Amino acid sequence: xxxxxxxxxxxxxxxxxxxxxxxxxxxxxxxxxxxxxxxxxxxxxxxxxxxxxxxxxxxxxxxxxxxxxxxxxxxxxxxxxxxxxxxxxxxxxxxxxxxxxxxxxxxxxxxxxxxxxxxxxxxxxxxxxxxxxxxxxxxxxxxxxxxxxxxxxxxxxxxxxxxxxxxxxxxxxxxxxxxxxxxxxxxxxxxxxxxxxxxxxxxxxxxxxxxxxxxxxxxxxxxxxxxxxxxxxxxxxxxxxxxxxxxxxxxxxxxxxxxxxxxxxxxxxxxxxxxxxxxxxxxxxxxxxxxxxxxxxxxxxxxxxxxxxxxx
Amino acid sequence: xxxxxxxxxxxxxxxxxxxxxxxxxxxxxxxxxxxxxxxxxxxxxxxxxxxxxxxxxxxxxxxxxxxxxxxxxxxxxxxxxxxxxxxxxxxxxxxxxxxxxxxxxxxxxxxxxxxxxxxxxxxxxxxxxxxxxxxxxxxxxxxxxxxxxxxxxxxxxxxxxxxxxxxxxxxxxxxxxxxxxxxxxxxxxxxxxxxxxxxxxxxxxxxxxxxxxxxxxxxxxxxxxxxxxxxxxxxxxxxxxxxxxxxxxxxxxxxxxxxxxxxxxxxxxxxxxxxxxxxxxxxxxxxxxxxxxxxxxxxxxxxxxxxxxxxxxxxxxxxxxxxxxxxxxxxxxxxxxxxxxxxxxxxxxxxxxxxxxxxxxxxxxxxxxxxxxxxxxxxxxxxxxxxxxxxxxxxxxxxxxxxxxxxxxxxxxxxxxxxxxxxxxxxxxxxxxxxxxxxxxxxxxxxxxxxxxxxxxxxxxxxxxxxxxxxxxxxxxxxxxxxxxxxxxxxxxxxxxxxxxxxxxxxxxxxxxxxxxxxxxxxxxxxxxxxxxxxxxxxxxxxxxxxxxxxxxxxxxxxxxxxxxxxxxxxxxxxxxxxxxxxxxxxxxxxxxxxxxxx
Numbered sequence: 072x073x074x075x076x077x078x079x080x081x082x083x084x085x086x087x088x089x090x091x092x093x094x095x096x097x098x099x100x101x102x103x104x105x106x107x108x109x110x111x112x113x114x115x116x117x118x119x120x121x122x123x124x125x126x127x128x129x130x131x132x133x134x135x136x137x138x139x140x141x142x143x144x145x146x147x148x149x150x151x152x153x154x155x156x157x158x159x160x161x162x163x164x165x166x167x168x169x170x171x172x173x174x175x176x177x178x179x180x181x182x183x184x185x186x187x188x189x190x191x192x193x194x195x196x197x198x199x200x201x202x203x204x205x206x207x208x209x210x211x212x213x214x215x216x217x218x219x220x221x222x223x224x225x226x227x228x229x230x231x232x233x234x235x236x237x238x239x240x241x242x243x244x245x246x247x248x249x250x251x252x253x254x255x256x257x258x259x260x261x262x263x264x265x266x267x268x269x270x271x272x273x274x275x276x277x278x279x280x281x282x283x284x285x286x287x288x289x290x291x292x293x294x295x296x297x298x299x300x301x302x303x304x305x306x307x308x309x310x311x312x313x314x315x316x317x318x319x320x321x322x323x324x325x326x327x328x329x330x331x332x333x334x335x336x337x338x339x340x341x342x343x344x345x346x347x348x349x350x351x352x353x354x355x356x357x358x359x360x361x362x363x364x365x366x367x368x369x370x371x372x373x374x375x376x377x378x379x380x381x382x383x
Numbered sequence: 384x385x386x387x388x389x390x391x392x393x394x395x396x397x398x399x400x401x402x403x404x405x406x407x408x409x410x411x412x413x414x415x416x417x418x419x420x421x422x423x424x425x426x427x428x429x430x431x432x433x434x435x436x437x438x439x440x441x442x443x444x445x446x447x448x449x450x451x452x453x454x455x456x457x458x459x460x461x462x463x464x465x466x467x468x469x470x471x472x473x474x475x476x477x478x479x480x481x482x483x484x485x486x487x488x489x490x491x492x493x494x495x496x497x498x499x500x501x502x503x504x505x506x507x508x509x510x511x512x513x514x515x516x517x518x519x520x521x522x523x524x525x526x527x528x529x530x531x532x533x534x535x536x537x538x539x540x541x542x543x544x545x546x547x548x549x550x551x552x553x554x555x556x557x558x559x560x561x562x563x564x565x566x567x568x569x570x571x572x573x574x575x576x577x578x579x580x581x582x583x584x585x586x587x588x589x590x591x592x593x594x595x596x597x598x599x600x601x602x603x604x605x606x607x608x609x610x611x612x613x614x615x616x617x618x619x620x621x622x623x624x625x626x627x628x629x630x631x632x633x634x635x636x637x638x639x640x641x642x643x644x645x646x647x648x649x650x651x652x653x654x655x656x657x658x659x660x661x662x663x664x665x666x667x668x669x670x671x672x673x674x675x676x677x678x679x680x681x682x683x684x685x686x687x688x689x690x691x692x693x694x695x696x697x698x699x700x701x702x703x704x705x706x707x708x709x710x711x712x713x714x715x716x717x718x719x720x721x722x723x724x725x726x727x728x729x730x731x732x733x734x735x736x737x738x739x740x741x742x743x744x745x746x747x748x749x750x751x752x753x754x755x756x757x758x759x760x761x762x763x764x765x766x767x768x769x770x771x772x773x774x775x776x777x778x779x780x781x782x783x784x785x786x787x788x789x790x791x792x793x794x795x796x797x798x799x800x801x802x803x804x805x806x807x808x809x810x811x812x813x814x815x816x817x818x819x820x821x822x823x824x825x826x827x828x829x830x831x832x833x834x835x836x837x838x839x840x841x842x843x844x845x846x847x848x849x850x851x852x853x854x855x856x857x858x859x860x861x862x863x864x865x866x867x868x869x870x871x872x873x874x875x876x877x878x879x880x881x882x883x884x885x886x887x888x889x890x891x892x893x894x895x896x897x898x899x900x901x902x903x904x905x906x907x908x909x910x911x912x913x914x915x916x917x918x919x920x921x922x923x924x925x926x927x928x929x930x931x932x933x934x935x936x937x938x939x940x941x942x943x944x945x946x947x948x949x950x951x952x953x954x955x956x957x958x959x960x961x962x963x964x965x966x967x968x969x970x971x972x973x974x975x976x977x978x979x980x981x982x
Contacts, residue, residue, distance in 0.1 A: 096642035098930045302625040305655045350613040357940030360838030378617035381836040
């Protein structure tokens, strides 16, 4: 794990104990990118998380992984049980839960989900009219509610969401990071698997690099934004984008200030005490051109710094 | 007269005769120089309904009051004629030493009519006009022609504007080139070719006098200083190629014949990447402090100028992702003397036709999105009018009319002029600007996109207020293009009309106000429209290609965004109202009278 770099004090929980009945063989062990799928996923998540927990079924074969291995008490009890055991095994207060059959994880999206947990218990994407409980962030504080559900036989995770402080992350937010929702693409059948392999071959690594992630993500109260640099700013900074972690009430002025600290080469040339020097403009998420330093920024915002002159 | 010479030179190539004609001060004050003077003269010198390739169609070169004054970015000239591509006005600008030499001849305009019996070039040395044989120059590229003419005249400082093979063969989007610069759009080079005129060589020694030299120098110094501030960073440090990456991210980079507005391989073609990998040299026009030109290293070891429009048109628009291919294609266009935007637009049309089975000759030539060899072969075939090249040399509108069927839908032009690299669906003000521009789909005679990039309007949604914005932008461009000041200096004025009026007053000795200058801009634009109406303009000519009105954008931040016919109609109606034209876009008599224009 040479590329392991902890940037968030949280746990990645990977549920591996499904039946794989339609696949016809254990999904966790499917070869993917020259390694078992479970290893592929754990490796990707360990680039970001301090800890990983794999939840497997009793007796299930799992390769040696850089993760804590726990097992469901009862086989194939469903995702609530898996989430419960994963959270229980975590030594961190916040956990990102995913399954072992979704190979196209997007660390930028996951970072965004983590940054939204500050004042709630669950952060769950809502994609194509459905909650995505197996690509969601949970606080360990929900453990009693999950236990209660298990005792009652309420095996669908969404029953939890009415009981705790749940933040729904909508499609517009998701698309900022993952335009096609590949994060939610899971494999249930051999044809799904073939399609995923082909996609992987064609598109290669998708948003799994950590270079563009912030040095650290606070799971308590931060706003996480990405600044994309164009033109002279890009040439000066020698990078296309920079991620920033800011206070929860951050404004554009805070973005410029953090950017100046991170990339001093831009000071005086692109950024000054008022914001941007003359000749430069700022656009948020490719939609709004904004100059007011007091403009509020939100987690997940992509902030473009570009020439104010579009002449060509 | 200060700032002007007060006369034009008229050369009739059919008779070989030339004459000097006084230019009345009232006309110069009403239209200034450059595009304005050219449009005014075109209206008077072109017979109504003239065929663009007729000897009677005048080819007009104009100078301008600021040219030769030492003001930064003002070494420019205009070429105005009736366009063989659109059938309406073609008004193109080019720049550098030829512009300075044109003014040193001691004229404000050069009007060329008639047709030489065989290929010829004009040599003007001060008052003397000589029409010389150019048969030996046939087929030569602009660069070769400039060099050969200088050699045979034994005059290394003579300045030459010339056509290449495309102009000789009347490719309807041929350019007139000088010193690597081009009067690019609308086919002015084809008109020159139709006159059997290969080149114009100039050497003069008339200085330009200004009314208040010290006052002009004070302003010139201030503008020089501002021109080196961060306001022009983009042009000085990367060049216009910087647009590509950001346009891609904003979902406004026309790709694969406007089927998308983002390009998957934009990173490979971005100005930033080119600067890092291919940069060779920075260059600029004469008397310019900005020096926006970028020369990049092509695979064959030669340097090639590249602007955003060329990069977009021969890159994403044709699905080409390899910068070496774009550089080579740009070299070929320059070698033959053809407009890269119309060339790219016409090739992209042919690629789509070929891929969809409507043009088998395109397939045979290898014209497919992303395929280099087809592009290289087609550019040469166009210049030679060889095979399918003869069809493509007509531009996308005529070619589509010839082939018919669905291919009409894939021809991306306005009034016959292929669209530049600003996606109208995600730039709604620009959409209106492109639809109503007298010269066709043009990003230079108005800068309507500026409103979209300013945040003052929602660029993704049509809405009220666009009509005034576009009209203001057109008038502003008309004044810039007639003074002439390069648009890349425009952000360096804090109050353009006041500062420019003061400048013009100090140059000309007139007491010109900002109000008068605004009115001049409106007058210039109006006379262009008046010319178009005389040449058959109808309301349906102010429209956009149907694809833009039927398809929403499929990718990027503008995914799902389209433009409805109704929205476009509303914006056009609002524009006519802002212009105080009638509801169908015709010019009411009282408006012409108010502007002092007689039709």
